[in-house]
Amino acid sequence: MPVVRLVAFARLREVLGEHREIVLPDGANVGDLWEALVREEPRATALARGLRFARNDALCSAEMPLRDGDEISLLPPYGGG
Amino acid sequence: MPVVRLVAFARLREVLGEHREIVLPDGANVGDLWEALVREEPRATALARGLRFARNDALCSAEMPLRDGDEISLLPPYGGG
């Protein structure tokens, strides 16, 4: 079962905390991780709009399979500049 | 007979000198002044392309009549910036 490290930013950090480790079933992908987080913290549901994922510092899709040791970032819509 | 002060810039300054006073016949205009200068200094002829005139710090046409005490500037094509 893969253990991944989660990093959340901005609004999502406020709801989910900045860092945590999560254990997921074998074969789980990034979308499954998000579903698990939303079940645990329903306030995150409202923050799905415009959400992007990154795996080990590269943007990835919700279909990306998780591997043990991955760092998964949750990136809400950007506001830099 | 109007006496005008002539101010020349860049290439024209090198040929005509920076400042001088010139006496012109009554009724002369800025174009007449230029013709008088060219007669006196034929090297100025080659510098007529793109030449602009100003009378007392405002652009003017060659048809502008000269008045006693006018300052007439000879402005070759610009190169600022």
Added chain:
Amino acid sequence: MLFEIVREPIDLRTIENAVLAPGCGGVVSFFGSVRERADDGRAVEGLRYEAHEAMARASFREIADEVRATMPEVRLAIVHRIGALNVGEIAVAVVAAAPHRAEAFAAARFAIDALKERSPIWKQERYCDGERLWVENRFGEERR
């Protein structure tokens, strides 16, 4: 060439010096600073920025690579500050140096537009009335 996320005040001269070269006669600098009023007119006390730092730096380098693909002579720097900023402080600086001014303008404009669209950086406005709001960049409509 300089691509950084910093926590200290931004010094524009240092950034300009990083891109200047004897062949670059035209330099365009853009900097964005904290305004005293939000777009809706509310009084702003300050901002707080955060970033995915590794991805943000990578996005700056990617933006510069794209600029150089069409304008190989352009030298570019992109620096964004994170943490707490007061009104008047510089949040972001983009400097483009090029032999000719058209390229310097085009590169600086492209870089700041691309940064707002694709760099993982977030802004929280902190208003004088105590409220705090995460503000997203909108597209097709300008915020700064």
Added chain:
Amino acid sequence: MLFEIVREPIDLRTIENAVLAPGCGGVVSFFGSVRERADDGRAVEGLRYEAHEAMARASFREIADEVRATMPEVRLAIVHRIGALNVGEIAVAVVAAAPHRAEAFAAARFAIDALKERSPIWKQERYCDGERLWVENRFGEERR
């Protein structure tokens, strides 16, 4: 707002400070400096600029008036140095501050283009081989 012909080195920070205002979040600075090579590749020792100072200052103010006619919130500064300049020194600086970056970019670009076209300023290039040449701005084709 600052419209000057100067004989001393240009300090960009002073010019930027002259246009900064708490409501202006976006600032675009253009500066043009002396390149070590002319457009034809010849090695440049330095430049010499001269100006009809009163008319040049008046043209800067006129350019700023035109900018404000379409973009009333823009604050603009235009400064040109005259006299002898060495390679690397700043000849001209245009700074535009505005609430939004699109206007700051548009104003700075308009101002430097307009200056080259209509401000009575002349440039003599002095080459390392000893030759000196008065160089005109060409239009439809860029020089810097």
